[in-house]
Amino acid sequence: MKQPTLQLFNTLNRTLSPFHTIDPKKVGLYACGPTVYDYAHIGNLRTYLFVDILKRVLQINGYQVNHVMNITDVGHLVSDGDSGEDKMEKGARKQHLSAWDIATFFEDAFFADLERLNIIQPSITCRATDHIQEQIYFIQSLEEKGYTYQTSDGLYFDTEKLFDYGKLARLDKHGLEAGIRVDMAEKRHPTDFALWKFSGRQKRQMEWSSPWGDGFPGWHIECSAMAEKYLGEIFDIHIGGEDHIPVHHTNEIAQCQAKNGQVQANFWMHGYFLNLNNEKLSKSGVSLRLESLIDQGYEPLAYRYLTLTSHYRSHLSFTWEGLAGAQKALRRLRERITVMPAGGAVDDQLKAEFLARINRDLNMPQALALAWKVIDSEIEPANKKATLLYFDQIFGLDLGREEQVTIPTQVQHLAEQRKRMKQQGRYSEADAIREQILALGYQVNDSVDQSCAIKPR
Ligand SMILES: Nc1ncnc2c1ncn2[C@@H]1O[C@H](COP(=O)(O)OP(=O)(O)OP(=O)(O)O)[C@@H](O)[C@H]1O
Numbered sequence: 001m002k003q004p005t006l007q008l009f010n011t012l013n014r015t016l017s018p019f020h021t022i023d024p025k026k027v028g029l030y031a032c033g034p035t036v037y038d039y040a041h042i043g044n045l046r047t048y049l050f051v052d053i054l055k056r057v058l059q060i061n062g063y064q065v066n067h068v069m070n071i072t073d074v075g076h077l078v079s080d081g082d083s084g085e086d087k088m089e090k091g092a093r094k095q096h097l098s099a100w101d102i103a104t105f106f107e108d109a110f111f112a113d114l115e116r117l118n119i120i121q122p123s124i125t126c127r128a129t130d131h132i133q134e135q136i137y138f139i140q141s142l143e144e145k146g147y148t149y150q151t152s153d154g155l156y157f158d159t160e161k162l163f164d165y166g167k168l169a170r171l172d173k174h175g176l177e178a179g180i181r182v183d184m185a186e187k188r189h190p191t192d193f194a195l196w197k198f199s200g201r202q203k204r205q206m207e208w209s210s211p212w213g214d215g216f217p218g219w220h221i222e223c224s225a226m227a228e229k230y231l232g233e234i235f236d237i238h239i240g241g242e243d244h245i246p247v248h249h250t251n252e253i254a255q256c257q258a259k260n261g262q263v264q265a266n267f268w269m270h271g272y273f274l275n276l277n278n279e280k281l282s283k284s285g286v287s288l289r290l291e292s293l294i295d296q297g298y299e300p301l302a303y304r305y306l307t308l309t310s311h312y313r314s315h316l317s318f319t320w321e322g323l324a325g326a327q328k329a330l331r332r333l334r335e336r337i338t339v340m341p342a343g344g345a346v347d348d349q350l351k352a353e354f355l356a357r358i359n360r361d362l363n364m365p366q367a368l369a370l371a372w373k374v375i376d377s378e379i380e381p382a383n384k385k386a387t388l389l390y391f392d393q394i395f396g397l398d399l400g401r402e403e404q405v406t407i408p409t410q411v412q413h414l415a416e417q418r419k420r421m422k423q424q425g426r427y428s429e430a431d432a433i434r435e436q437i438l439a440l441g442y443q444v445n446d447s448v449d450q451s452c453a454i455k456p457r
């Protein structure tokens with residue numbers, strides 16, 4: 001398919017822009033991965049579902065996607081402003097395990113959640129602790145270029161050295177400095193951030209020697225170093241949750257610009273938060289796991305369906321009623337598809353309409369609405385099925401899974417009533433009931449035995 005039919009919202013210039021790639025057939029995609037100090041919550045998973053949808057949309061547009069995702073298993077401090085404890089060491093204390101053990105445990109749990117949600121695995125997964133040397137080289141290069149300074153607790157990036165620091169977030173750097181009230185310790189500017197932190201007097205579970213002393217890398221440097229290793233100095237898309245805009249991605253850009261003279265990705269995309277009771281879900285605060293939804297009897301894909309009902313650039317409020325609605329809609333969609341015959345062809349016009357919707361900045365709510373329109377359309381049932389299964393390459397909802405069709409008792413009663421009317425020769429009343437059944441989304445087939453004569457329309 002020829003470019004540029006796909007349009008994506010680029011946070012860098014705040015516009016919906018035609019998507020152009022560096023290589024005509026390939027996309028380099030870097031997604032910031034989880035910090036594995038606890039279970040992922042369904043908010044984190046919303047972001048990975050968004051990445052998955054983007055990847056599927058790129059693939060259906062004919063691109064081969066080289067998808068790299070990191071695992072943050074060291075260096076992410078409790079405060080994004082680079083103060084406080086390392087989340088891994090804190091998590092290890094809480095779980096009474098070593099930092100290495102919790103990293104392995106929660107990484108496995110994370111991938112199990114991805115699988116349950118039909119999220120396609122990244123092409124490359126890379127851990128921060130497996131790339132310490134790459135991070136040290138990156139920092140050395142920044143040091144040689146004069147972007148660093150040392151304090152008693154680490155080596156820092158001097159954000160004042162970059163004239164356009166903070167452009168991704170449109171930060172008012174000087175305004176920030178004037179209004180700053182927090183203790184900056186020995187940092188020269190509030191936005192400066194750690195590249196390497198010293199272990200200090202207390203021995204850490206995770207530490208390495210470096211030209212600056214024993215310690216561990218800062219959080220932002222891991223993504224810059226690993227993205228460069230696997231995707232090169234410049235690639236197509238960098239993606240993460242909206243909280244990455246002001247700090248993590250801003251600092252990643254600063255490091256790469258300082259080292260290589262350019263912003264490392266052409267497109268920056270951000271998924272908005274999932275909230276619960278108007279609060280952002282977070283591992284350390286209000287949390288809710290996929291496991292809890294399963295415990296309540298929901299299938300993981302009902303949650304996937306729920307996330308498709310809102311655009312990725314809108315906040316989504318989680319409610320149990322919303323999830324129940326999503327579960328019901330998903331079952332109903334599968335029931336309707338189950339009874340359609342196989343062997344049809346994808347409808348060209350509906351396919352074009354679908355591509356137009358998903359290619360306009362991944363408009364999944366509109367794409368879902370189209371699926372329901374297909375269900376109610378006049379096209380041949382076999383072609384409906386083929387078209388919906390084509391859509392499912394993007395939805396990832398297992399729409400081809402056979403769903404046991406359960407006819408509501410109300411519909412069964414109406415069908416029995418209609419049968420009696422017909423036996424008594426009261427045909428116009430029987431026809432009126434048939435219409436009533438149709439309005440409820442079912443049809444009666446008179447040519448077969450009454451017990452299997454009702455099916456979803
Ligand atoms: N409520 C949320 N809704 C959607 N995405 C989220 C939410 N909270 C975090 N994310 C995203 O999830 C991804 C993984 O985040 P990470 O594992 O680093 O979480 P964290 O910052 O350690 O913990 P927390 O969930 O407490 O913020 C990131 O891209 C982040 O932006």
Ligand SMILES: [Zn+2]
Pocket residue numbers: 031032033223248
């Ligand atoms: Zn990152």
